[in-house]
Amino acid sequence: MKDSHSETPVWHFRTSRQQWALWVGWLALVALFIFCWTLMTSETMWFFVLDAPAQAADLGGRMWPPRWEYLPSLWEPMWDTINIATIGTVAGVLMAIPVAFLAARNTTPSTKILRPIALFVIVTSRSINALIWALLLVAIIGPGILAGMVAIALRSIGFVGKLLYEAIEETDPLQVEAVAATGASRAQTISYGIVPQIMPAFWGISVFRWDINIRESTILGLVGAGGIGLQLQGSLNTLAWGQVSVILLLILATVVVSESISAKMRHAVI
Known part of the structure; x- marks a missing residue:
């Protein structure tokens, strides 16, 4: 926040209500993220996810060398x-x-x-x-x-x-x-x-x-x-x-x- 009579920034502490509103907003955002993550991964087979790097490496090996002809x-x-x-x-x-x-x-x-x-x-x-x-x-x-x-x-x-x-x-x-x-x-x-x-x-x-x-x-x-x-x-x-x-x-x-x-x-x- 800047003073109306000066270009020097003047900082003010948030009121208690503003601080509570900020914390509630962050908690709601975290809760929404956790809910969405749980919903999206409820049917995820984590065994295949953990095995993905090995499968990607195997597929890359099969694709190399390219068949330029x-x-x-x-x-x-x-x-x-x-x-x-x-x-x-x-x-x-x-x-x-x-x-x-x-x-x-x-x-x-x-x-x-x-x-x-x-x-x-x-x-x-x-x-x-x-x-x-x-x-x-x-x-x-x-x-x-x-x-x-x-x-x-x-x-x-x-x-x-x-x-x-x-x-x-x-x-x-x-x-x-x-x-x-x-x-x-x-x-x-x-x-x-x-x-x-x-x-x-x-x-x-x-x-x-x-x-x-x-x-x-x-x-x-x-x-x-x-x-x-x-x-x-x-x-x-x-x-x-x-x-x-x-x-x-x-x-x-x-x-x-x-x-x-x-x-x-x-x-x-x-």
Whole structure:
């Protein structure tokens, strides 16, 4: 606490009531932690937990050395994975743009009807994981990279839409009023007063989502949505641990490269 007449901090002792409230809060937090820990570990088989380091070491030994001769057969599935992430991101961003403008208070035509619908779309997209979207789409349209692309797109709508509509609401109203004062229509006001302000945020959000989708698309093949995950699932099913290690190393290298590209692009546009 600082004195109102000076920048020198002035410390005061807590009152008895404040001290009791602090202790009760800490005790409640500890009690909650113990309760949650007991609930989560009630069916845990601790023998397997204690044996986990030995099992991990054994699995690591089976995965080494990697089977590098399997690498050439992974280029096409990895290219499919990158395409799933890229096309899915583009589709998701295109669908998220109108949703974001409908969700923002300063651009939506209707705060009572259209805005709640747009917010519902955003919440629905964000609450369902891409893997679950892929499971549903594989059952609906069949296995393959198309299901993966659509799953990535549907998952991206909520992420991009939420961050973008928040950026729209944070735009400078003075610039918008200045454009509107020239007699511009509502569409022209949005185009010249709001869009230029959100473009850096828009590109940063889009690139960031693409980087996330690269990681998510690597596992969609586990449920039949194509890409490198399909190869990983096949190697796991056949206990080909040398192939598994090569796939994991390739995924790691791809993620590192995409992270580097994403960081450079965000630095360039923000």
